[in-house]
Amino acid sequence: METIQKKAEEGITSELALVQAAKKGDLEAFSELVRRYDRNVFRIAQHITHNEEDAQDVVQDAFLKAYQNLEQFQGNSKFYTWLVRIAVNEALMRLRKRRNDRTVSLDEDVETEDGSIPREVADWAPNPEQNYGTSELGDILKKTIQGLSPGFRTVFVLRDVEGMSTEETAEMLGLSVPAVKSRLLRARLQLRERLAKYFKSQKGGDGQR
Amino acid sequence: MKCTEFLKELTDYLDGKISDNLRIELDEHLHWCHECHVVMNTTQKTIEIYRDNKLYELPEDLRNRLHQAIMNKCRDSKSGKKSTH
Ligand SMILES: [Zn+2]
Numbered sequence: 001m002e003t004i005q006k007k008a009e010e011g012i013t014s015e016l017a018l019v020q021a022a023k024k025g026d027l028e029a030f031s032e033l034v035r036r037y038d039r040n041v042f043r044i045a046q047h048i049t050h051n052e053e054d055a056q057d058v059v060q061d062a063f064l065k066a067y068q069n070l071e072q073f074q075g076n077s078k079f080y081t082w083l084v085r086i087a088v089n090e091a092l093m094r095l096r097k098r099r100n101d102r103t104v105s106l107d108e109d110v111e112t113e114d115g116s117i118p119r120e121v122a123d124w125a126p127n128p129e130q131n132y133g134t135s136e137l138g139d140i141l142k143k144t145i146q147g148l149s150p151g152f153r154t155v156f157v158l159r160d161v162e163g164m165s166t167e168e169t170a171e172m173l174g175l176s177v178p179a180v181k182s183r184l185l186r187a188r189l190q191l192r193e194r195l196a197k198y199f200k201s202q203k204g205g206d207g208q209r
Numbered sequence: 210m211k212c213t214e215f216l217k218e219l220t221d222y223l224d225g226k227i228s229d230n231l232r233i234e235l236d237e238h239l240h241w242c243h244e245c246h247v248v249m250n251t252t253q254k255t256i257e258i259y260r261d262n263k264l265y266e267l268p269e270d271l272r273n274r275l276h277q278a279i280m281n282k283c284r285d286s287k288s289g290k291k292s293t294h
Contacts, residue, residue: 046265
């Protein structure tokens with residue numbers, strides 16, 4: 001069987017061409033798809049599960065499921081969108097198992113008003129992240145985003161960290177566009193509120209507090 | 210415009226997805242409302258900090274191990290399918 005791999009220059013083979021080759025049984029083409037997206041899938045899985053072991057399992061299971069169900073991929077959306085949707089479902093399943101709570105979902109906490117109205121309105125120091133070492137900053141950012149409910153942090157990660165559009169995020173999560181937008185606003189405001197503790201301007205000077 | 214109305218549009222405002230007319234209204238609110246100005250700036254900063262400090266990078270050796278495991282599973286699942294037919 002002729003593979004597209006040989007014809008195309010390295011790295012520029014289109015996603016669709018790789019998917020089509022993989023559908024025909026070209027394992028090399030699928031391997032290339034794994035390499036293209038494994039870092040993103042891992043990051044998303046870590047953010048949802050908070051557990052490295054689970055995140056590793058999610059990466060493996062998501063790609064395996066994608067491979068086994070490649071026939072069902074219609075090409076209406078991007079392969080990556082479809083893949084992330086599988087990965088998010090796997091990650092939520094592991095989170096449910098880990099918490100022993102079947103109700104864990106993307107809808108958790110959407111009714112709460114927590115963080116919707118800003119309480120903390122003190123300004124931050126200029127470049128406040130520079131007051132922390134790299135690993136200390138990483139710990140702060142992890143701890144802070146982990147405090148958000150799964151639906152909020154997943155929307156934030158896809159939209160603001162991974163740079164997906166609102167429409168793509170909605171498709172990846174099986175949510176409506178307005179639902180993504182309202183979760184995104186709440187997630188951004190909650191993170192802001194929680195980060196203020198670390199990044200608030202220390203030099204009040206004129207008697208702040 | 211009230212602060213709550215401003216807040217409702219904050220996400221679209223930050224994403225630059227907003228009509229010119231609404232933008233003018235929001236800018237005017239920001240001009241005199243210090244609190245919304247701070248909320249807007251610090252929310253922008255929050256997004257930037259998370260975007261620029263990507264958490265959970267996949268270490269290269271783990272990445273290779275996962276890749277190997279995935280490809281083995283895919284290969285097995287394919288040969289498994291064939292033998293059952
Ligand atoms: Zn205001």
